[in-house]
Amino acid sequence: MSEIPTIEINKETIIKPENLVYKPPKTLFDTPMHYCPGCGHSTVHKIFMEVVEEMGIENDIIGVAPVGCSVFAYYYMNVDMQEAAHGRACAVATGIKRVLPDKFVFTYQGDGDFAAIGTAESIHAANRGENFLVIFINNAVYGMTSGQMAPTTLYDMVSTTTPYGRDPKIHGHPFKITDLIAQLPGAVYVTRQSVHTTANVRKAKKALRKALEIQKLNLGFQLVEIVSNCPSNWRMTPLESLKFIEEQMLPFYPLGDLKVPEGI
Amino acid sequence: MAKAVGEVIIDIEKCKGCELCIEACPEDTLALANAINKKGYRYAEVVANNCTGCANCAIICPDACITVYRLIMKKIA
Amino acid sequence: MxxxxxxxxxxxxxxxxxxxxxxxxxxxxxxxxxxxxxxxxxxxxxxxxxxxxxxxxxxxxxxxxxxxxxxxxxxxxxxxxxxxxxxxxxxxxxxxxxxxxxxxxxxxxxxxxxxxxxxxxxxxxxxxxxxxxxxxxxxxxxxxxxxxxxxxxxxxxxxxxxxxxxxxxxxxxxxxxxxxxxxxxxxERNQEAPEWATVGRRPGKDRVFITSLFIQPEKMEEVxxxxxxxxxxxxxxEVRYQQLNIEDAEYLLTGYGLGARICMKAMEIGREKGYKIGLIRPITLYPFPYNVYNELAPKIKGILDVEMNAGQMLEDVKLAVDGKTTVKFYGRMGGMIPTPEEIIESFENHFIYGGKNV
The missing domain is CATH 3.40.50.970 (Thiamin diphosphate (ThDP)-binding fold, Pyr/PP domains)
Structure with missing residues (x-):
């Protein structure tokens, strides 16, 4: 019986380039993000930049960041970007894509931007079939202005402008704009994802990649809604906020594809 | 049967102590440190030598603080 | 041609x-x-x-x-x-x-x-x-x-x-x-994008971003x-303007766009009546030709500003002359267009009849 050589397993033997399984993408600037602890915005920034890096399109993509917590997205995403007025991202993106049809174009919008102040721009861009991607973060609250009702705020949900809970008789109903846009012929890929578990982060990333691949085929408007959290304005810990997504948000905003182009 | 061993490197200055990685780790390898970083957050740190390099922590980490290495060891005989 | x-x-x-x-x-x-x-x-x-x-x-x-x-x-x-x-x-x-x-x-x-x-x-x-x-x-x-x-x-x-x-x-x-x-x-235009434009990252160069958000007041002031x-x-x-019959002018009509064009006819009528009227037509409204008015003002008995509004450029004309001459106004509003005859009548009322009929 021959002697089996013993290999000592330690940090040095594991931390080698060939053993790397995950590192943050280079397309994300190596700078702390201003988002609150546990905020889904940062997760989506990260996975979207991973997709851009994996597809090797860093030099061929232009983003639009309008008003909301993600107004500073251009400080984190290392790609060419334009900041837009509140709600106007889809109009700005239309201007960009129409003059640079060979580039990838995306907007990164919150629920206030995409589904309240910018509803006309959003719906008409979708209806024209503008060939760009909207990443729509739905956290059911106005984060940047510190916790007012959003169009997507759930029934009975407390916000600073619905302190006794959202009452549809007073405040209207939660707005499923993604379902509405799925009805439009110009919108070709419409999906609702989340980033509240590891498995969902993986799925959301796949959806973002699929959207850009559809954009490459010049098929039409792509909408990826991401049901996200806002621990600070929900008055919860990050972990409690993930539970709230699972238990309260997802029954009202169910995950999955609403529309996928044939053959994709 | 193969066994995987892993190592995670956490950029503690970027960490905001949200604990999402701790919740996502199937092996309870991570915990919040008692110390704080420059921004005043208790940061995540490795507390057990049982990481398998599954990268769940890094995938869920909102702030892109975590780098993961994984070594697969094939059991001989 | x-x-x-x-x-x-x-x-x-x-x-x-x-x-x-x-x-x-x-x-x-x-x-x-x-x-x-x-x-x-x-x-x-x-x-x-x-x-x-x-x-x-x-x-x-x-x-x-x-x-x-x-x-x-x-x-x-x-x-x-x-x-x-x-x-x-x-x-x-x-x-x-x-x-x-x-x-x-x-x-x-x-x-x-x-x-x-x-x-x-x-x-x-x-x-x-x-x-x-x-x-x-x-x-x-x-x-x-x-x-x-x-x-x-x-x-x-x-x-x-x-x-x-x-x-x-x-x-x-x-x-x-x-x-x-x-x-x-x-x-035929050079189609190369300027360096500040977002056209996708240029290899070897920093990405660019376009914004009007400068959250730090120091930076906002700098901008x-x-x-x-x-x-x-x-x-x-970049100041542009047109002036007519300035050499011997005792009075000026002023206005821009269509207002100025009507003033040109009014000036002709006025000259036929023996009034030495000149005209200034600002072509750039910003930048406004303040100096043109200011330099002429001491030699001028009065200026009639004519606009199709309630008197908006009037404020700039007054700023321009800086009190060195009299500025009066004639305007029509709400989509009405003044006639040259109305303008001359206003001119005469202000400057010839001493404002008695105004």
């Missing part, structure tokens, strides 16, 4: 856009300028690769302009007063982000939904900012269909030179009337200083 055509003001403006190598037009129909988008929709595909898109609103249009201008493209939109009001948000952002673009306002009577008849009641909005924040548009005021054509070319050049939005402020009459025009030849320095340079270098 360029091609000579008989054209409507709005169509001449649209043809000039095509010839100036405009890359994209985004607009929303509104009377009295809907011929612009109609003409472009019909003619641009035959003669150019211009993007012509009917937006969902003026808000949409001006923000499409922002996006395309940010890509370093030559872009233009047109509208009329209520639509231009909707664009003010976008213009403030465009001015702050220092993007070049050309906007034409074919002014109609207001306030509110107002009337579709010609007016000059948007002077203040055009030259004093219009949207929020300290900024200026460069404002060109054509008085003929020919200038509608010429100012498209000049407007794009000024916008690109200063990275600032430029407005052609005409009125419904200039847009609607037909005149002989000489069109300039099609312009304001840059803008103000630019405006001072514009004020020094």
């Amino acid at each position: 360029g091609e000579i055509r008989l054209m409507k003001g709005n169509e001449a403006l649209a043809e000039a856009m095509i010839r100036a190598g405009c890359d994209a037009y985004f607009g929303y129909p509104i009377t009295p300028q809907s011929e612009v988008i109609e003409y472009l929709s019909r003619e641009a595909p035959k003669k150019s690769k211009m993007v012509v898109l009917q937006a969902e609103s003026e808000l949409g249009a001006i923000n499409m302009i922002y996006g395309a201008a940010g890509c370093g493209k030559r872009v233009m939109t047109t509208s009329s007063s209520p639509g231009i009001s909707l664009m003010q948000e976008g213009l403030s952002y465009i001015a702050s982000a220092q993007l070049p673009c050309l906007v034409a306002n074919i002014n109609r009577g207001g306030p509110g939904l107002g009337t579709i008849q010609p007016s000059q009641s948007d002077y203040m909005q055009a030259v004093k900012g219009g949207g929020h924040g300290d900024y200026h548009l460069i404002v060109l005021a054509p008085y003929s269909v020919q200038e509608m054509v010429d100012f498209v070319k000049i407007g794009f050049e000024l916008a690109e030179k200063y990275r600032n939005p430029v407005m052609i402020l005409a009125d419904g009459a200039i847009g609607q009337m037909m005149e002989k025009v000489e069109l300039f030849d099609f312009i 304001n200083k840059i803008l103000q320095a630019k405006y001072r340079e514009v004020e020094k270098k």
Whole structure:
């Protein structure tokens, strides 16, 4: 019986380039993000930049960041970007894509931007079939202005402008704009994802990649809604906020594809 | 049967102590440190030598603080 | 000699856009300028690769302009007063982000939904900012269909030179009337994007981003200083005006655009009556030709400012003369156009009969 050589397993033997399984993408600037602890915005920034890096399109993509917590997205995403007025991202993106049809174009919008102040721009861009991607973060609250009702705020949900809970008789109903846009012929890929578990982060990333691949085929408007959290304005810990997504948000905003182009 | 061993490197200055990685780790390898970083957050740190390099922590980490290495060891005989 | 055509003001403006190598037009129909988008929709595909898109609103249009201008493209939109009001948000952002673009306002009577008849009641909005924040548009005021054509070319050049939005402020009459025009030849442009434009990262260079958000007040003040320095340079270098019969003038008529054109006829009538009347027509409303008035003022007995509004440029004329002569005003509002005879009557009342009949 021959002697089996013993290999000592330690940090040095594991931390080698060939053993790397995950590192943050280079397309994300190596700078702390201003988002609150546990905020889904940062997760989506990260996975979207991973997709851009994996597809090797860093030099061929232009983003639009309008008003909301993600107004500073251009400080984190290392790609060419334009900041837009509140709600106007889809109009700005239309201007960009129409003059640079060979580039990838995306907007990164919150629920206030995409589904309240910018509803006309959003719906008409979708209806024209503008060939760009909207990443729509739905956290059911106005984060940047510190916790007012959003169009997507759930029934009975407390916000600073619905302190006794959202009452549809007073405040209207939660707005499923993604379902509405799925009805439009110009919108070709419409999906609702989340980033509240590891498995969902993986799925959301796949959806973002699929959207850009559809954009490459010049098929039409792509909408990826991401049901996200806002621990600070929900008055919860990050972990409690993930539970709230699972238990309260997802029954009202169910995950999955609403529309996928044939053959994709 | 193969066994995987892993190592995670956490950029503690970027960490905001949200604990999402701790919740996502199937092996309870991570915990919040008692110390704080420059921004005043208790940061995540490795507390057990049982990481398998599954990268769940890094995938869920909102702030892109975590780098993961994984070594697969094939059991001989 | 360029091609000579008989054209409507709005169509001449649209043809000039095509010839100036405009890359994209985004607009929303509104009377009295809907011929612009109609003409472009019909003619641009035959003669150019211009993007012509009917937006969902003026808000949409001006923000499409922002996006395309940010890509370093030559872009233009047109509208009329209520639509231009909707664009003010976008213009403030465009001015702050220092993007070049050309906007034409074919002014109609207001306030509110107002009337579709010609007016000059948007002077203040055009030259004093219009949207929020300290900024200026460069404002060109054509008085003929020919200038509608010429100012498209000049407007794009000024916008690109200063990275600032430029407005052609005409009125419904200039847009609607037909005149002989000489069109300039099609312009071949260098299509290379400027370095500040977002066209995708350039290998070996930092990415670029376009913004009007400067959250630190120190930085915001710095940006304001840059803008103000630019405006001072514009004020020094880009003042345009026309003056007529100044040499022996004892009185001046002044006005811009259509108002100035009517004043020219009034001046003729006045001269036939023996009044030594000259005329100043500001062509750039911003930068305003303050010095021209200021230098003439001591030699002049009085100035009659004529506008199709309640007296907006009047404030600038008064600032310009700085008390060195008398400034009086005659205006019609709400889409009414003054006649030369009315102007001379007002002139006589103010300056010949000593204001007794005013």
